[in-house]
Amino acid sequence: MSLASEGKREITLRFLAQPTDVNFGGKVHGGSAMKWLDQAGYLCSTGWSGRYCVTAFVGDINFHNPILVGDLVEVDAKIIHTGRTSMHIGVTLNSCNPKQCEFSKSIHCIMVFVALDEGGKPVEVPQWQAEDEADIAMEKYAIRIMDLRCINQKELDVLIK
Ligand SMILES: CC(C)(COP(=O)(O)OP(=O)(O)OC[C@H]1O[C@@H](n2cnc3c(N)ncnc32)[C@H](O)[C@@H]1OP(=O)(O)O)[C@@H](O)C(=O)NCCC(=O)NCCS
Numbered sequence: 001m002s003l004a005s006e007g008k009r010e011i012t013l014r015f016l017a018q019p020t021d022v023n024f025g026g027k028v029h030g031g032s033a034m035k036w037l038d039q040a041g042y043l044c045s046t047g048w049s050g051r052y053c054v055t056a057f058v059g060d061i062n063f064h065n066p067i068l069v070g071d072l073v074e075v076d077a078k079i080i081h082t083g084r085t086s087m088h089i090g091v092t093l094n095s096c097n098p099k100q101c102e103f104s105k106s107i108h109c110i111m112v113f114v115a116l117d118e119g120g121k122p123v124e125v126p127q128w129q130a131e132d133e134a135d136i137a138m139e140k141y142a143i144r145i146m147d148l149r150c151i152n153q154k155e156l157d158v159l160i161k
Pocket of ligand 1: 055
């Protein structure tokens with residue numbers, strides 16, 4: 001049973017930042033954090049579509065606050081727009097010292113996953129409908145930045161041959 005068939009569009013991962021995740025300064029590697037975002041996005045898109053999904057795009061990632069070893073990490077991923085075969089996912093990573101449990105936002109980004117059939121071809125996904133004002137505004141934003149990305153990509157394709 002997929003998330004879509006249950007009317008759920010959001011998943012949350014919770015875990016502790018391990019000593020193997022950190023750099024020499026005791027802070028989590030950017031690469032580790034990006035892996036967690038990707039895992040949460042994968043789980044959300046695969047759960048929604050009931051299909052194997054691949055990452056097609058990762059939007060601007062801003063690292064707002066460092067994550068330290070032993071921090072409690074919470075990664076929330078939710079569908080914010082569905083295309084024919086793609087799912088746009090808003091991913092937020094919050095972290096805190098588990099002794100205080102005061103979460104601070106560390107990272108937010110938008111990722112696009114595409115569902116694939118057994119032959120590896122993009123396949124249609126269940127449609128998600130925005131219902132409240134916040135979701136409608138977020139979906140509009142996702143569509144707007146997708147259009148901007150197309151313009152930017154065309155420019156980059158000319159610059160990098
Ligand atoms: C993503 C991928 C399956 C798209 O294949 P494709 O042949 O370009 O397929 P299509 O042109 O039919 O596009 C399929 C969907 O992907 C979307 N898409 C493709 N590239 C995209 C990109 N760079 N950014 C956002 N969306 C993208 C299209 O808009 C389309 O969405 P829609 O059906 O909702 O309108 C293919 O490019 C791929 O396999 N890329 C590598 C993925 C990968 O290895 N990821 C890392 C490891 S998981």
